Amino acid sequence: MGLDTIPIRSEVMSPPFEQQGIVALLQEISQLLRQLALSDENGVIDLRRSPLSPAQREALLTLLGQGEVSAELTVMGRSRVEETALAGVWWVTHYNEEGVVVAELLEIAPIPQILLSVEDELGESQDRLQQMIDGIINGGSVK
């Protein structure tokens, strides 16, 4: 009986010291992607809590690459959502009104939470549309 008959995976070789932080993060992303595929559960990694040096952070940015989607939000200051070259892995940066980063996350999701419109808002939109329609019918003019 060979090793191939039992379901084991060999551990990755340990990377050089300088790369360990990055490899750990990549492994976490991979695990969260697996979780998303299996259970539809979104994952988030707080980048400001990960002890990366500025150089390592840059290296991670380069490794993850640039995807097709990017979005800019204006909500209590700017927020930037960028798809990485890996589908389902998003780099989300929140700034405050003074342009200082208040949160930096990797979100593992079909689409980041902050971009979604939720049910309450859909209801509000419908109410507002109805008001517009009523306004036009009653007032007779389009503003």
Next chain:
Amino acid sequence: MKSDREKESGAIVSQREETVLQRLRRQGISRRGFLKFCTATASMMALPPTMAPAIAAALGSATRPSVIWLSFQECTGCTESLTRSHLPTVESLIFDAISLDYHHTLQAASGEAAERAREEAMARYAGEYLLLVDGSIPYGDEGIYSTIAGVSNLEMLRQGVEGAAAVIAIGTCSSFGGLPMASPNPTGAMSVNDLMQRGAIQRRPLINIPGCPPIPAVITGVIAHYLTFGTIPQLDALHRPLSFYGDTIHDRCYRRTYYDQGKFADTFDDEGARLGWCLYKLGCRGPTTYNSCATLKWNGGTSFPIQSGHGCIGCSEPGFWDAGSFYEALSMPTAAATTATRAGVGVGVAAGALSAWQNLHQRNGARTGHQEVKLDDLERG
């Protein structure tokens, strides 16, 4: 099942009708804005980002607790740190979310009106307010060495603690005694915890936020935790919140890989220093200091001492001022024990032990008396 503490804090919130969420909504903050606020708050409180929805839910029902801030033997550095915080959105929202009823430095009222405001808040919210304290308390000669409006710090603290739901000691002075307590401690300075232990003031749930000064985001993070969940965060044996003081600087230091490889700067301007090697031999206190500087950093996340080329001086640890020169390498037992138990990296232990042995002659007597730092120490090598 809610614990008694949670019920107790439920009582606090019923005092102030408007919830934090309602208040934010009234200020025109959208659902996305609120989500962003909660995400930033989770990050600030060192909670996993997946907690953001729980924070949103909690803030949806939490109202503004009354906060009284007392300052004793201190340098106002803690307040400076807080007000120089670079996260105006989050921090100012937190301060919108509490009712700061008394703070010497920040309040507009002065003199008798100020003292009246304190007494009124203490009476109105008895048993419910959150008491924040910075500065140590002189205990010698019945506390005569520091008074405010004719009342000794000791007496003012005693009264303040009596009606408090919980006490947060901000800064190393109120947490551990700090600089005022440094040898020979002329005023008999003590920490809030010392006074609770010896029965000079009543015992209340106590959170210590040491640091000289503490990181602003840690101060607001702990307040935000109390505000959000109405409970005290998980603490270590020294009453420090584990979320911010659970790891040493060394555990989270980006120079750690050099420590593990035994690559050290020997002086502040040698090749090793230029290459960003470990500052252990130059006296770094990272291995024995529990704080978040390595991850949260300072000045809006710009840098922290080690990133700027200077070792950690351990300002958030008890007795840091009397622990010998900041420029002498830590002694072997502490460094080796920390490394071995927390990380188990063999090379680091060996390197640390060797370098500590080399420094053996220098640290003799370091803990017994205050040592002067000479120019030579800085230019060693």
